[in-house]
Amino acid sequence: MKPLPPDFYDRPVLEVARDLIGCTVEHGDASGVIVETEAYHECEPACHAFAGLTPRTVTLFGEPGRAYVYRSYGIHALLNAVCEPEGTGAAVLIRGLEPSVGVEEMRARRGRIGDRAPRDHDLCSGPGKLTQALGIWLGENGGSLTEGPVRIGERPPEWRSPEVLVGTRVGITTAVDLPWRFCVAGNRNVSRPWPVTEDGRRAVRRRRASLESA
Numbered sequence: 001m002k003p004l005p006p007d008f009y010d011r012p013v014l015e016v017a018r019d020l021i022g023c024t025v026e027h028g029d030a031s032g033v034i035v036e037t038e039a040y041h042e043c044e045p046a047c048h049a050f051a052g053l054t055p056r057t058v059t060l061f062g063e064p065g066r067a068y069v070y071r072s073y074g075i076h077a078l079l080n081a082v083c084e085p086e087g088t089g090a091a092v093l094i095r096g097l098e099p100s101v102g103v104e105e106m107r108a109r110r111g112r113i114g115d116r117a118p119r120d121h122d123l124c125s126g127p128g129k130l131t132q133a134l135g136i137w138l139g140e141n142g143g144s145l146t147e148g149p150v151r152i153g154e155r156p157p158e159w160r161s162p163e164v165l166v167g168t169r170v171g172i173t174t175a176v177d178l179p180w181r182f183c184v185a186g187n188r189n190v191s192r193p194w195p196v197t198e199d200g201r202r203a204v205r206r207r208r209a210s211l212e213s214a
Helices: 014-017 103-110 128-136 197-212
Strands: 024-026 030-041 069-074 076-082 090-101 149-152 166-168 181-184
Touching: 014 030, 014 090, 024 090, 024 128, 030 103, 030 128, 069 128, 076 128, 090 103, 090 128, 090 181, 103 128
Parallel strands: none
Antiparallel strands: 024 030, 024 149, 030 090, 030 181, 069 076, 076 090, 166 181
């Protein structure tokens, strides 16, 4: 895997969030292809950087191409790629991966769900799931995404031109209208709720209209 260079991240966060779709995240003995991302920027209140520079956000305001890993709800570690020039608080949340290497190791780390092991498409279909599956924890905060221990590599040949859907971010309560979520169309490893295409929206509107006129 050829890692992405730091200058890949030294661009507007929305560009990076879209361009990370199809790239590969690698940590230790496991890796997966990015199928879902969300962009966050200091200008909007859903971003940690909105509150300014704090001990928690110092990495977020640092060099582009660093891993920003933080604890969510006191349980999960979430992986973000720091973007834009140093001094600007912006990052891309890695929300979903399609497992590619080390699937058995991922399954062992995730553990059992009730009486069964998680299905392959459930291993990394969410930001907390994928860090658990890859063994990423808070100690990786501030690390280089080019040199590791967590690395992000270029798109493999079969992922050169993924079909990307754009929607609003999920799991937040502010700035919910911003279309800053990017997903691979039709990929089951994308976290719920799955995005709806424009064709799907039109079908829903037609269905509602038919019910109202009945």
